[in-house]
Amino acid sequence: MAPAATALIDRAAGLVLGQRGFLFPWAPVCLGVGIGLYFLLRVEPPTWALWLAALAGLAGLVAQARMNAVAGPLVAAVALACLGIGLAGARSHGVAGPVLDFRYYGSIEGRVVGIDRSASDAVRLTLDRVVLERMAPEDTPTRVRVSLHGEQGFAPLEPDAVVILTGHLGPPGGAVEPGGFDFRRHAWFLRLGAVGYTRNPVLLLEEPGGGQAVFAARMALSQYVQKALPGETGAFAAAVTTGDRSGMGQETLDALRDTNLAHLLAISGLHMGLLAGFVFGALRVGLLLVPLVRHHWPVKRLAAAGALVAAFGYLLLSGGNVATERAFVMAAVALTAVMLHRRALSLRAVAMAALIILVLQPEAMLGPGFQMSFAATTALVAVFEQVSGLQRERRLPRWAAPVISLLVSSAVAGFATAPVAMTHFNRMTHYGLIANLVSVPVMGMMVVPAAVVAALLSPLGLDWLALAVMGWGLDWILLVARTVAAWEGAVRPIPAPGPGVLPLMAMGGLILCLWRGRGRLAGMVPAALALALWVGAERPALLIADSGALVGLMTPEGRALSRPRGSGFIAEVWLENDGSRLDQAGAAGLWPGEAEGRVARGRLGSWEVIHLQGKIASRGFAECRADQIVVASEALALSGPCLRFDPDTLGATGAVAVSARPDGLRVVTDRELSGDRLWHRRPAAQDAPLRLAQTGQ
Template sequence: MAQAFHMVAAVMLGQRGHLFPWSPVFLAAGIGLYFSLRVEPALWMLTVIGLCGGICVLLGGRIGPAFGPLVAALSLAAVGFSLAGARAHMVAGPVLDFRYYGPVQGRIVGIDRSASDALRLTLDQVVLERMDPDDTPIRVRVSLHGTQGYIDPQPGAVVILTGHLSPPGGAVEPGGFDFRRHAWFKELGAVGYTRAPVLLLEFPGSGQVLFKARMWLSERVQSQLDGETGAFAAALMTGDRSGMGQETLRTLRATNLAHLLAISGLHMGLLAGFVFASVRIGLLLIPYARHNWPVKKLAAAAALLAALGYLSLSGGSVATQRAFIMAATALTALMLNRRALSLRSVAMAALVVLVFRPEALVSPGFQMSFAATTALVAVFEQITIWQQGRQMPRWFAPVMGLVVSSAVAGFATAPVGMAHFNMVSQYGLIANLVSVPVMGAVVVPMAVLAALLMPFGLDWIALTIMSFGLDWILGVAAWIASWDGVTRPVIAPEWRVLPLMAFGGLFLCLWRGPGRSAGLLPVGAAIFLWMGTERPVLLVSDTGTLVGLMTEEGRALSRPKGSGFVAENWLENDGQGGSQEQAAALWPGEIVARVARAAIGTREVLHLQGKRAVASVESCEAAQIVISSAEAHPTGPCQVLDPTTLRYTGAVAFWPSDTGLLMVTDRQVSGQRLWHGPESEPMQLAAKGQ
């Protein structure tokens, strides 16, 4: 035992000076533990764990350099657990628990586009007819369909509309993306749509200065540049994507160029670098400044102010926050004559984001952003060590930097992108190699110049030059997207895969010494698990409107139209791809009078689509699974899943087992958390008819 303690102590002592980058890893472990629970921990438990963790973090340094870091690691995990719980309670608000139709009044605090390419408004100060203000959601989000009379929504304006609202939906299948949790942390208590014109009730008042500035700048840019080019420019300069069409977004995603839309490290780094270089060169051209002023530090201060302004106007997404913290750390280090970029600065950025927004951990934006940045810094640290004492041609460094950065960033973010979006871009490296240099050499410098010329009304000059670079990027995306096999569908992995892969990748990047290669073991285990992933043999949507049966040819769907979002997600998670119509053509049984039948082992599935179909089936047998889009009460010992049951179970999956079929519900997987609402009383309905 003593020998084991000595070995642990020796290992930890060998990592001295390199342990701080592990801090956000263990903080994230605690946050991840909180989100993985199926039962909401009590407030007193969160408080006690957080206090104990905080005290132990402070005491960790006194235990000694050998075991102190281990205590600090566990303590950080405890703090992360409590931080996530505290954040969940801080954003708590009313959630609509029924389907509402009627007048909706609110102030515009967000403008974007839905997946169906409809303009979408986020409203606060919500007023709903015949609803107590204490029960009214803090925010609602409404998609605008049909012909709109009020087509130019302004930030801060109070509008009124007649719309359909419903509670945020759950996962499309057990274990899938939980939109209720996502909406909870955005304080969205209801989502819906309207087909009636949106009417202006009050003009924008005071407040929301940054949001108004963003939208004003976006409108100005789009008035100077037409079409998708102008919308692309507005997205890059302000983060407003409401003008971009879904077809353009799909093209950029298919070619792995969608990251150019996110105001992240690339944009922040290019902007800060351009401002830094411009100010420094400008000051060096002035003899007095060159000899008497700290030109380098003044240039860094100017770049920091520019980065802060960019953060303010961009809307402050997780990727932008991370990029700003990284840039601010590097620029501050320059002003203090310290090393500008290191894994410490990446860790500091991650800590800040996780402390203030713990829920960011489970978002693909956070995961992809920090995966790319951590890998890039770690790889270029090794390249710097390798280059010491070697003479390289001048052209070698920038070319190698471009190729290596594109390859490393793509390799690091690929598992996250494949896991969340079920797709891999097979020509993404080529697209980035011919697009990223244009972004750095033309687009970002002209964006900065346009902002400087805007007060004089001359921004059109820079924007015109900027448009050539944007057209090149859009042209490259459209050209490569037309190639055969540009994307390949990927099966959704089980929940253990990404944490294993993340830990292995972090170990490879952060560990010092010969033991670093041990990080390949969890990465290999994650790949092995991913390759062996199996999918449910039967899926049922949470409304009973769609059924998916796995066949030898792939997932077969019970209807060719309707529930398109659910169908698309099922097919993507299967790694199958294709359209809903193609999947419906695979249905192995008969579909007569909106009653779809199919055999599944020794059992039979009946999908009843509509009230007439329900009325046509009066009785059933024990071997049958009756799934209905309307309330159904057939006589007999069959298993029934209708809207009444599914309201409490959520989406349902059936897996093969030794006894036949094992039913797993979304409620069983996700548990009872704050964002799921009160515990449903008739949980026994999950097994109704068995």
């Protein structure tokens, strides 16, 4: 072997040996790489390949235990990646269920298993045990979700109640633009086989039978809290205590998001840590006040066990989303460590929480909840290891510790989660640090303790005293959110990055947090590369909705839309991804060509873009030229060599993005990027319209 190669291998071995004792936090990273690879595939792998990957991963983990200190970690990394592929595949097949493949209107019967609110502020019901008119049970979706519009009674909206309604259902939609958020995949793992709406009243068919005890307890507690604290304060209190956000108005949610205070709604590490810490401290003090207990019982261990029970109860009442599960695992690991006289908080605990969630729910890795939760926690633990080191060396005065902890925790958590928030929500909050500095202490010293005291006083009928204190704290937080959100420049729109930006940013952050020694500075390289790619990202010149009902054309002033109303959700997402401040009506005013009646004409380089809206416009357009792109919301019957997109074509392609290049047009479709996966199955007969759209023949 060449001396240079030998030296390179020796250096790599030295790097691995230098990380001995600190490699476990990389285990969920390697597992996540495998999960990510599975979801990046364009074609669903056969079942035997998934089994092979899982078995290879298990075999590698067993074999690495007998290897040396250099080969063992490397084999373990590859084995965990293989295991991640197998786990993600097993989960995908395990949640498989029927998906509606047509537009349905008729009676819908089912049991209420979820109540929340949609982005349009409408109450939504999630139903299981679904019965649809004239549909065989084996073809009926496992679950459906229905938004309630119009006047609705609240009697049927009870957990475990069987309801019946008349409404519209359809298959879960794909991404509104190629490479965007894939709701179809998201719905697959929620076991939602159809989504829709109703404008008719929901009728109660059967009273609740007690089959959803935890859910019923959550909603009963939520209603009790909202009755004790009316208005947005009570809705906020219900969200904090039970995870039920169905009572919160959209304006309040927007104010919390615009000030980076929305994390106070999620029952996550902050709430779970405050609850467990308060219960642990209260139990420990109470037990120490009893002389017999103080001298003969393990007070600290008993307090930790009691706090663990309280945290588990909080997990059940909260509904158990990813952030709450991560927080509970972290709290459980910390409290167990206290009972075993071990270090309570470390990167190992964070890694253990990530491993548990990724094994049980591999798809969680793709969501902003998992990404933001672990980004904040990993960064906080890594930074506070350094801060605690300074404190042990007496470099910081004792009085400064809580002040610095508050400042550092708010700044670090905000900095760590900012790339994830900007990627998923296309916004940057400029005054989030200020809002958190004056709100988080109130949550920790007033709201959460008052909630615990209210639970203790409830059997005596005195919980209203503590709930009033809790309400004062939440009123302050809402006042801060509304005040800061009204400041000029509070929110800045951010254009959506390319597909590789967030993984590169995550890798850079993980190296900075997990690597030991000066080598951690190497994490600046992928982070800087991600930032450069983000700044240089280009948005598609032309976007076409999968229904053909909306077209978006990029102009020097921003995205121009072909119509001022209709397809509002698609328009909102397109403009958010562009980083635009305009609404749909304002964007429609930018359309660069004629927009007479139901026909809108614009230009994309040397190509003319024509959008035909409605049956009359579509039928009246009979012939086209080679330099035209024709989009229609109804089926087209025209001759000519143009590039055409109508509902038949778009049914196969999904949303379309078109870019003008010197050598012609580049057409990218949602189907091209999403591939043929379990949640994207399409009939083979639809391939012909896809080829027609791509070639223009």
